[in-house]
Amino acid sequence: MANKIIKYNLTAEGTIPTYIDDGGYYPKANSNASPQDWDLIGATVDGSSEEGLGVFANAAAIKTYLDTYTSSWTTEELDSDGTRVAFNQTTAANAIWTKKTS
Amino acid sequence: MANYPQLDDIQGVWKMKDISDARKSGLWRYIGQRAVFAGGNEGDVGGSNVMDYVTIATAGNASDFGNLQGAYEAAGGFGSHTRAFFASSASPSRVIDFVQIDTTGNSADFGDMATGAFFRGGAASSTRGLFSGGDGSPDINNIEYITMATLGDGTDFGDLTVARRNHGNHSSSPTRACFTGGQVPASQNVIDYVEIATTGNALDFGDLTAATGSVSSCGSSTRGITGAGYVSAAVSTAQFITIASQGNANNFGDLTARYGAAAGSNSVRALWGGGNTVPAYSNVVESMEIATGGAAPDFGNLTEARGNVGCGTNGHGGLNNGI
Numbered sequence: 083m084a085n086k087i088i089k090y091n092l093t094a095e096g097t098i099p100t101y102i103d104d105g106g107y108y109p110k111a112n113s114n115a116s117p118q119d120w121d122l123i124g125a126t127v128d129g130s131s132e133e134g135l136g137v138f139a140n141a142a143a144i145k146t147y148l149d150t151y152t153s154s155w156t157t158e159e160l161d162s163d164g165t166r167v168a169f170n171q172t173t174a175a176n177a178i179w180t181k182k183t184s
Numbered sequence: 185m186a187n188y189p190q191l192d193d194i195q196g197v198w199k200m201k202d203i204s205d206a207r208k209s210g211l212w213r214y215i216g217q218r219a220v221f222a223g224g225n226e227g228d229v230g231g232s233n234v235m236d237y238v239t240i241a242t243a244g245n246a247s248d249f250g251n252l253q254g255a256y257e258a259a260g261g262f263g264s265h266t267r268a269f270f271a272s273s274a275s276p277s278r279v280i281d282f283v284q285i286d287t288t289g290n291s292a293d294f295g296d297m298a299t300g301a302f303f304r305g306g307a308a309s310s311t312r313g314l315f316s317g318g319d320g321s322p323d324i325n326n327i328e329y330i331t332m333a334t335l336g337d338g339t340d341f342g343d344l345t346v347a348r349r350n351h352g353n354h355s356s357s358p359t360r361a362c363f364t365g366g367q368v369p370a371s372q373n374v375i376d377y378v379e380i381a382t383t384g385n386a387l388d389f390g391d392l393t394a395a396t397g398s399v400s401s402c403g404s405s406t407r408g409i410t411g412a413g414y415v416s417a418a419v420s421t422a423q424f425i426t427i428a429s430q431g432n433a434n435n436f437g438d439l440t441a442r443y444g445a446a447a448g449s450n451s452v453r454a455l456w457g458g459g460n461t462v463p464a465y466s467n468v469v470e471s472m473e474i475a476t477g478g479a480a481p482d483f484g485n486l487t488e489a490r491g492n493v494g495c496g497t498n499g500h501g502g503l504n505n506g507i
């Protein structure tokens with residue numbers, strides 16, 4: 083039994099696919115009609131054979147993918163004067179990869 | 185004499201206990217008028233423990249309410265007929281604070297969230313409160329619920345369709361909560377929803393008119409209003425959804441451009457308080473009539489300028505079936 087980190091869309095009915103155990107991460111806009119207009123990253127349920135829009139081999143592959151659309155992302159710091167700092171793709175990719183449990 | 189007790193006709197002779205029980209269970213057609221604003225970011229001096237309150241039906245400045253257990257950026261929050269709740273956001277915290285809305289005392293500990301995060305969202309019916317998402321490094325998709333009449337920890341409800349943070353307060357009916365906008369950290373246009381009485385994952389509802397983060401919503405039992413927020417800068421746009429029917433949001437009016445404001449309502453009037461107007465934090469409370477929208481007149485001032493504020497009211501759409 084193993085799970086995978088994949089890209090996927092919501093179903094045509096706007097629900098989270100049943101093969102996704104933990105998802106909805108770092109949406110990337112695509113050209114589909116709503117509600118399938120975002121490519122999302124998520125971890126599949128253990129043992130699922132579903133590969134969605136593609137399987138990530140490792141954290142580096144997630145980071146490479148995030149680099150393609152998140153370069154302008156910024157995030158607000160807590161307890162700051164409103165300062166926004168650049169999104170850290172490496173930290174995000176590693177955090178997502180930890181959701182691969184086996 | 186009215187047929188006793190007849191909850192769709194509150195005229196007649198009633199026992200005080202029955203009125204109290206009906207109010208606590210959300211069956212009494214009573215509109216609470218108090219909005220409690222809690223915590224927030226005062227700037228680079230750190231979070232705030234300040235709570236203040238206004239009477240929604242009457243424009244005017246906020247009055248001091250008491251203090252949170254700590255100095256938090258308490259984005260999110262919601263209320264029952266008697267209590268307001270805030271999932272405190274202290275790097276990232278699991279603390280749930282609550283206050284008795286009709287008093288002006290300090291908050292007390294309600295329990296802990298299952299997952300630590302900050303910048304959560306919140307929505308409620310008369311019995312169940314939901315905290316949604318947040319920044320848990322990475323942003324989390326978790327929806328947790330509490331039973332507001334008791335004390336206890338958060339329990340897993342299901343997942344958002346998109347993991348995100350900075351979506352403050354949310355609109356709800358007595359049966360449905362709509363989670364609107366947020367950041368991943370890029371701003372999002374997603375609206376998803378759950379049926380509050382059940383547990384399960386959120387479903388797609390529709391889209392905001394623009395991807396908007398650091399946003400806050402409130403409304404009546406039929407209409408949800410989302411106001412201001414952050415696109416690539418602070419924005420003023422207010423937009424509405426019809427809670428019972430899925431679909432995209434439509435323009436509703438304009439607030440002062442800001443993000444990280446808190447929103448609350450008495451099901452007739454919507455308020456947005458505080459927020460970041462860049463470079464300054466705001467103490468301004470603005471109001472909008474939920475039935476009509478348009479330009480938002482000044483309502484009054486919070487006791488302290490701050491952003492990423494929490495808000496809980498005892499009159500929002502989740503408490504008032506048909507109002």
